[in-house]
Amino acid sequence: MDFIIFLFLISLGFFVGGRVERKHYKDIAKREAELLDIPAVTSKELHNLDDVEEAQMVSANVVISLDYFKRFLAGLRNFFGGRIKAYETLLDRGRREAILRMKETAKLNGYDMIMNLRFETAGIGQVTSGRGSLGCFEVMVYGTAVKLRK
Amino acid sequence: MIITNIDSVPGRKVVEHFGIVQGSTVRARHMGSDFAAGLKNMVGGELKGYTKLLEDARAEALERVKQQAQQLGANAIINVRFATSAISQGAAELMAYGTAIRVE
Amino acid sequence: MAKFTPKNLNDHANVNVSKISQPKEFVVLLSGLIGIMLVVYLVLGFTLEILVKHMPTKMDDALANVFPMDQFETPKNLKSARDSLQTLLDELVTLWPEANEQAYNINIVDEDQVNAFALPGRNIVVLRGLLDEVESENELAMVLAHELGHFANRDHLRGMGRGVVFLVLSVIFFGDNNPATEFASGAINMVSLKFSREQESASDRFALDLLHKKYGHVAGSTDFFNRVKDKHNIPGFFNFVSTHPIGNKRVEEIERLARESNYLYQEKQSLNDTIVAALKSDDDLEDAIEVEEIFVEIYQ
16 A cells, blocks of 8 residues: 555656746746846956946746756656756756846836846755755745846 | 846946944844744754745845945945854844945 | 847757667666665575575574563463463474574564464464454464474564565665655565465474374364465454465465375364463453564564
């Protein structure tokens, strides 16, 4: 019986979770193209700061989790060692989603670009001690949005 | 209150420095969102409840930073940084800190 | 300010994501895990087998001190029934040469469930419900001999060892929150059930031989199992069928063994009067004594 539940969860994770991920990536690609006009940079200085009319910090966050299949796979990888692709895609999706949300906020408020972009990543799962959390992350991104004088 | 995470407020001149200001809040997840998150954990994807929870918590930490800055008579905070640390299972401290200044 | 040229990265060449086929990875890793589990399980079983075989009885007795055996004290109203059970058990033990003249102790627990257990320290516990079901001395002897068989094969130690050690190992390797641990322990449970069936039939064989030695025939050897096997729907953890898998196959197996050994079926002996009397008086008294549920399935 336990084994049937296990198989069900694994296939649910594989098919539904895989679908969710593909959909998310498609959505990310679309929005990245839309927000291409708002650059985000990691530098603290702009060469001509006099052009700036207004500056304000903006931030965005996203909590994202692995599906059952990927979590199982990551658990196996934890034992054998090596690259955990499941986490790679998870964090990649999370970071890009967070940047997009921040850019969306900035655009909505009439800002032109984001300076000094910083990431903050934290694992928040059931277990935050010992072997680290299993498959649940928060990615946060923040920076200073500036409005340029036209 | 102008907040930036760079060393200055672009377009404005810094008149006075007041030193460090900081604010933090400790939050625990609650049962309801835990349950929903547990279900969502099966198929993966964003856990909206947690996203909102952490967003609110960070906004509160930042609000506390602003209050400290106001007490000092500042009108801007520069070089703001965030820090997150797990206090215990299911509880986290969200912290924000920066330098309070007065600009023209 | 320098000129900004908006450009997007191509998702098909995402450098942050490894080019690995996950289903393939899943199959490879899982078979690796199962392989390792199998090796560990076999090695563990092998070591345990040696350990269990060569473990001195003294250590077995020491184990009995770890588990609180006074939980299984016979209540006063069943003392006389216990004494006649003890007499029957002693007679069986004298017919078992490998017992090395060591005494086996029996206790009755006042519970309605039908079951008996072999516990460390040469202790047998019979639940009153089982005595209610038994109709002849022969079938009672068969049940007691069956529990003695567990001692002969040292199942009471084996059952505790393997499952526990394996679970501990998987927790050490994977951490207790890892789904891989769930998978490992689930797989082990499935294997263990099979293992338990083999233990039961080995015990049955032992019991049948002992029964023949005692009475010169094997009448009544299957009576009890026949009666209990249809009661699968009795709820409860203490149920005989929950720890002793019984099916038609098991009864057939005992009958086949009896045929192979040319054991005869003759007249059955009636149950000792003191047992019958004790059970009757108990029904009148109806002072059931609560027993804490400290039995663990692995004790059998």
